[in-house]
Structures are given as structure tokens and as C-alpha cells.
Amino acid sequence: MNILSVQFETNIIPEIKKFYKSIGFRVREIDDKLIINVQHSEIVFKRNEALMNESFYHFAIDIPPLQYNRIKASIKDKIELLIEEDNDEIYFEHIDARSFYINDPAGNIVEFVARNDLDNKYIEVVNVDYLRISEISLVTNKVIETFNQLKMYGFRERDNEILENGLNFICSGIEKSYILLTKENRRWLFSDRLSKSFPIKIITNEYILNYKDDKLDITRIN
Numbered sequence: 162m163n164i165l166s167v168q169f170e171t172n173i174i175p176e177i178k179k180f181y182k183s184i185g186f187r188v189r190e191i192d193d194k195l196i197i198n199v200q201h202s203e204i205v206f207k208r209n210e211a212l213m214n215e216s217f218y219h220f221a222i223d224i225p226p227l228q229y230n231r232i233k234a235s236i237k238d239k240i241e242l243l244i245e246e247d248n249d250e251i252y253f254e255h256i257d258a259r260s261f262y263i264n265d266p267a268g269n270i271v272e273f274v275a276r277n278d279l280d281n282k283y284i285e286v287v288n289v290d291y292l293r294i295s296e297i298s299l300v301t302n303k304v305i306e307t308f309n310q311l312k313m314y315g316f317r318e319r320d321n322e323i324l325e326n327g328l329n330f331i332c333s334g335i336e337k338s339y340i341l342l343t344k345e346n347r348r349w350l351f352s353d354r355l356s357k358s359f360p361i362k363i364i365t366n367e368y369i370l371n372y373k374d375d376k377l378d379i380t381r382i383n
Contacts, residue, residue, distance in 0.1 A: 162316075162333040164294045167220060168205040168362035169267070171195075172212040176266040184236050185290060201293035205362075206267070216359035217268035219341060219349050221260070221296035225289075229275040232290050233261050236273070243270070243351040251350070256337075262351035270352045272296065276337065296330075298341045299372060300358040304329070307377050308342060314368060314379055316340075333367070340370075 171177060174195045181188055187198040197204040199222055224232050233250070236242070242249040243262040250261040260274040274295065301307045308316075308323045311331060319330035319339065328347065331340040340363065347356045360373040369380040 162336050162338055163366040164202055164297060164338050164363065165366060166203045166205055166362075166364040167218075167294060167297045168194075168207055168364075169218060169269075170209040170212055170216055170360065171206045171267050172208070172210050172215070173266055174206055174208050177206055180240075180266050183239055199291045199294055200289050204294065215267050217270070217354065217357070218300075218359065218361065219270040219272065219296070219298040219356075220294055221272040221274050223279060223292040223295045224273050224275050225292065226275040226277050226279065228290060229259065232273065236261075236263065245351045264352070268354065270349045270354065272351075278337070293338070295338045296341055297339075297361070297363055298343070298356065299331075299361065299363070299370075299377075300343055300345055300356045301372070301375055301377075302344055302358065303375055304342060304344050310377055310379065311340075311342075314381070333365075 178188055178190070178195050181197050189196050193208040195206040204220070240263055243264065245251065250259055252259045256276065257278055258274050258276040260272050263271050265271055299307070304325045305323060308318070308329065308331065316331050316333045319332050323329055326344065329342040331342050332338065343356055345355070345357055348354070349356060358375065363370040367382055369382060371378045
């Protein structure tokens with residue numbers, strides 16, 4: 162599974178546009194959408210002026226492992242990094258990766274992760290800092306039901322059986338990209354925010370997933 166696009170709703174597009182441009186992303190506006198380019202993926206913010214409570218999500222962006230320190234320092238010069246137990250980064254031994262985190266103006270928890278086993282096809286393009294979206298949250302109070310629906314389309318949990326009260330890394334195929342399936346009120350790492358369910362659209366190389374009001378619709382692309 163490759164995550165090609167994720168789509169959120171927002172009522173603060175000007176602030177989001179300024180923020181992502183300031184840390185080196187290429188952005189463009191088309192009609193009512195702000196599109197942020199991540200080389201192999203896109204983050205899409207759709208304008209919804211009637212939105213009362215700003216929705217927020219967790220997503221991860223892969224960066225080149227050899228450029229980790231430079232990218233982290235560059236972003237840290239512009240905005241404050243998030244802290245967990247007095248640390249501004251974390252090493253994940255089981256996947257040989259390290260990450261740092263920020264909040265964007267919409268309150269999204271944005272993770273920048275350098276995976277030492279990242280496929281060379283993602284880093285062969287020179288002078289590109291932001292490679293692809295490798296994780297996106299899907300928060301639901303119907304974790305088991307939603308997973309069983311995903312399982313019918315060939316999705317699986319990366320490491321374990323599905324955990325109703327845990328964080329589940331849902332994937333398909335050999336690509337290391339994941340839908341983070343979890344229930345509400347779970348604290349996100351490097352944040353004091355608790356997970357909450359909001360509408361989201363996820364496009365992979367195989368499926369379009371639309372989630373809203375505790376209902377997941379899955380459409381096969383090819």
C-alpha cells in the first residue's frame with residue numbers, strides 16, 4: 162500500500178498555507194483546496210468555513226535518513242518541536258527509525274520520520290526533503306468492526322492481532338506505510354491531545370477510503 166493522498170477539512174487555509182511554505186513544502190491552491198506536495202504523496206486541506214471545531218489528525222512524513230539532522234535543525238529554527246519526557250525526538254528500535262514531531266496551525270500532530278530501511282526508490286531523487294506520507298490516523302469507536310471491513314480488502318495488522326484499545330498499524334502488500342487505527346481518547350505520542358474521530362479521505366494506490374460518522378466506505382481503484 163502506498164498512501165497517495167489524505168484529505169482533511171479546515172477553516173484556516175491561509176494560516177496552513179503560510180506554515181507549510183515556511184518549512185519548505187511546495188503548496189498550491191485549486192478551487193476550495195490547498196494541496197501540499199510530499200514528492201510521492203499529497204496532503205489536501207479542503208475549505209469548510211462552516212467547520213465549528215477544527216479537526217486534527219496524526220500523520221507521518223518520511224524524510225531521507227542521511228538528511229535527518231539537517232532537516233530537524235532547519236525546522237527547529239522556525240518552529241517549536243514537540244517534547245516527550247524532555248526529549249525532542251525518539252528512536253524506534255523495532256523499525257530502526259527516529260522521529261521528531263510538530264503541530265501545524267490546525268492542531269495536527271505531524272511526525273517526520275527517518276526509516277533506515279527505506280526503499281531506495283524513495284530517496285533516489287536528490288534535493289528532496291519530504292518523500293511521502295507513510296502513516297495516517299483513522300480514529301473510530303468501532304475499531305474491530307472497521308478492521309474486519311478493511312481485512313476483507315486485503316489489509317492486515319503489521320505486528321499483532323488487532324487491539325481494540327491500542328494503536329494498530331494497518332497495512333497491505335510489502336510497502337511500509339500504515340493506517341493508524343485506534344479509538345478515541347488515546348494520547349498521541351509527543352502531544353497532550355487525545356485521539357478524536359473526524360471525517361477523512363485516504364487514497365492509496367489500490368483504494369479510496371472515505372470515513373465519516375463512524376462509517377467507512379471503501380472503493381477499489383484497480
